[in-house]
Amino acid sequence: MTHTARLALALLASVTLTGMAAPAFAQSGEVNIYSYREQSLLQPLLDRFTAESGVKVNVLYAGDGLLERVAAEGELSPADVVLTVDIGNLVGAEEQGLTQKITTPVLDERVPAAFRDDDDNWTALSLRARVFFVSKERVDATALTYDDIAKPEWKGRVCTRPGDHAYNIGLIAQRIAATGLDATRTWLTAVRDNLAYPPSGNDREGVKNILAGTCDLSISNTYYMGVMLNNDAEPEQKEWANSARIVYPDAETDGTQVNVAGGFIAKYAPNVENANALIAFLLSDEAQSIYADTNYEFPVVPSVSPSELTLSWGTLKPASTPLSEIAAHRAEAAALVDELKFNEGAQN
Incomplete structure (x- = not known):
């Protein structure tokens, strides 16, 4: 069985188990996201990423169970990037061996050490x-x-x-x-x-x-x-x-x-370069401003200002x-x- 066929089979099994739609299996020029974040909050960011990079984004949204899904899918998982909330989920993913090192230099350049993993296995993307x-x-x-x-x-x-x-x-x-x-x-x-x-x-x-x-x-x-x-x-x-x-x-x-919303690159991500490009984009001034304006959260990049409404609170x-x-x-x-x-x- 080819690698592509195995990916398709894993996704079919995932849909069968959960009744949820899953993203297309990995292809060149694409990135697959598993997201706990709501579509209305995330979509403006992803639209900008695709417009600027040409990389197609496939997203599976769910309220829970995504870390368990990545673990169950193992090497067959199509997930490239997992976006989640709460530091417990990020550290838990690393402890379960579900992550790999984020290699974009943007991470260490823009995110304070307190808000990312020491070995760059996960990063905060916004603060609450x-x-x-x-x-x-x-x-x-x-x-x-x-x-x-x-x-x-x-x-x-x-x-x-x-x-x-x-x-x-x-x-x-x-x-x-x-x-x-x-x-x-x-x-x-x-x-x-x-x-x-x-x-x-x-x-x-x-x-x-x-x-x-x-x-x-x-x-x-x-x-x-x-x-x-x-x-x-x-x-x-x-x-x-x-x-x-x-x-x-x-x-x-x-x-x-503070707690965080953050993300990591899945251990068996089939589109590692695109995954790193997405993380880099999410840490850009543009994306951080969208986070701030749409979600009323605080940018994790110190040089980016919160929204005017958020600033009015102190x-x-x-x-x-x-x-x-x-x-x-x-x-x-x-x-x-x-x-x-x-x-x-x-x-x-």
Whole structure:
């Protein structure tokens, strides 16, 4: 059986297992992407890449299961580039042997060391900060720290999504990396007991509850402010967003915790040169600006400015803890959430 036939067979099996459409098998002048990122967010970037490079882009979009698919397909996988969110997925892919070294020199030239793998097996493509949305009416503070929300004055005023969600696991893992496990246990216990209700829903629900008066501070990702303010399909979300303002925790000290959207080149990528060209493009000023304007995220390339809307929320000073170090504490963070029964809410 030829290599092309094996690729086609692997893709057919993939479709049979999942019921999802898969990209065409690899050909010269093409690049195949597996993406967790939504099509509406990614397509403007890919259209520009094809227009400038002439390389055809085939994309398989899915909400989950793509890393497992790449692993199951093995040497037959047609995937060239995998785009995902959360540092846990990027480090997990490397640990499973699903990656190969990104060789475009653009990577080391443009991405700070804290936001890429030491051996260039993955890279961040944009940043998202874990911040505080606070009530415009009931919170006067303009500067807050993560330690502040563990203080008695915030009793019954804090809300967040479940503690075992990747966004909160990243925050807790960063705290472990920065302050140690015991200090983080003490902090997370106090945060749990300051919760207005047991963690539930998503980041938008927390902001909705600020408007409702259920809580005064929601731990949320920055970009949800932009998403809600521009949600014409559900205009009530504009009201939620307008009831709150963003405070960047630890902006004047250690910096705000960030997570990433990023990508890697698959170990058995059939179009390695095109994959590296795509990564280089995604780190260009043009692509980084598109990320910023479309997704309300922060460019990972320091010289590229966030969107005007994002800048209106304040200035992000990212915490300096390397992403790989944060990822190393994710299992401890998850265990701590379970140990403290965080998702049951306040216990005193």
